[in-house]
Amino acid sequence: MQPGGARVDLSQLRRGTVEYCVLALLREGERYGFELVRELSDSAGLVTSEGTIYPLLTRLRKDQLVTTTWRESESGPPRRYYRLTESGHAALTAFQQEWSRFRDSVDAILNGRQGDEHHGH
């Protein structure tokens, strides 16, 4: 079950983080799927294929981090709107704290020690 290589690792990282980006986008209020997808995919490097967001939204709903409501739209078919739940809020807050620690640690190592080790070799 070992990941194949660096590319796989990055996609795993992306996959684990994007769901919290979805939660963060919902912080200000409900949005419909297409809106969320386009917003995420406009951020460089975050989403490689837009379609992969939809299974993620389904999973967030199943995990009860978001709830969904269908609403009529003025143009076209009804849209499914996503809204953050209490536990969604809690999960997002917890992630934000962990993430900044994680990011700082990775940055510290990437910028510092790794270079030294290369010199040593």
Place this chain on the structure above:
Amino acid sequence: MNTTDTDRLIEDYLRRLDQAAAHLPRARRAELVADIRGHIDTALRQEPAAGEAAVRNVLDRLGRPEDIVEAAQPPTPDADQRAGKLEIAALIALLVPFIGWGVGAVLVVASRVWSRRDKLIGAVLLLLPIVILGLSVVAISGPNGGEESPPPGDTRPVGEKVEEPLDPVPAGLMLLVVGLPSALYLGWRLRPDPATSPTDA
């Protein structure tokens, strides 16, 4: 001509998606296809010109159907696939003769933790001992009790088992052991994978 061409592009894409999602639960698969279809509709409404190029752009941005389906699997085995009460109940049920085998089998099938392959092997490991036990009961009771030509004095109906040769204690033990291989295998498959499980926080 344009409309049918672009429609075919979209339908081809959605069919590929549907086929790639064949292994997902039916409701999940239908929802995924409906979500993507809705996305394509909305995206095309926003395109200035709804020609073939617009459709191709929308589909390109969506990505390969296979990748979309791949994203529908839980991210890591330990996040979504940790053994829960259902799995424990299934393993215990498998050890209970007759009713338990049935209940256990239903629970195993319902579980999302075991893969389809695990379930298949578990089923074989359950059915095999049942068949062996069934055959051995027939074989033991056959020559002694259910002789082709019953003794003249025997009024017992043909085929009825004679209790004597089957010692009740080993027979009972055997019944308890029937579910063991399957339960052991499935239990072993539940243990966290050392390669993927988080070793620290």
